[in-house]
Amino acid sequence: MTDLDLRGIDESALVALARELAPRVRGGGSIHLAGPLGAGKTTFARALLRALGAGARIKSPTYTLIETHAMPGLTAQHLDLYRIATAEELEWLGLRDLADGAVLWLIEWPERGAGAIPEADLVVRLAHAAVGRNVHMQACSAHGANWLAGFPVGEVVTSKQKVSENS
Ligand SMILES: Nc1ncnc2c1ncn2[C@@H]1O[C@H](COP(=O)(O)OP(=O)(O)OP(=O)(O)O)[C@@H](O)[C@H]1O
């Protein structure tokens, strides 16, 4: 599967979606979290990190730009690029030096860091809907497509919610 579309999902379904994804991304890779202010990017990242074992209190990188979560066998780098003006501002972070070993990148506002951040294996695009949020998960690499292969959508959404899958 390369593509998964969920419509009108509530916060608990969004959290369940992130939890289902968590064991699949344990080996590391890059997830771009796109969508407007308040769409649920941090909610999704937090649920994913929590499911990976990052602990109960997960700080948002809103002010710090980057939050690092060291876990056994995996380091997660959670970025929020909302406040940067240009991708060049990311130079001082030395992201390349952080890409050592198994690293999972969770990047909010990825379009602001285009060219200076790891390219996405998976883009999770969130949008406000009349009720809850619409979520579009798009695999952008073979790695990302593996994450979505056989994804148990039925575990996440109820029959009221609209789902479509493409492969
Ligand atoms: N599926 C959902 N349905 C309804 N509300 C949600 C859903 N997911 C998250 N929320 C709520 O939306 C609000 C904003 O969520 P969040 O902080 O995760 O957004 P964000 O995309 O990270 O925003 P920002 O662009 O400011 O970083 C929170 O109050 C959260 O509880």
Ligand SMILES: [Mg+2]
């Ligand atoms: Mg956020």
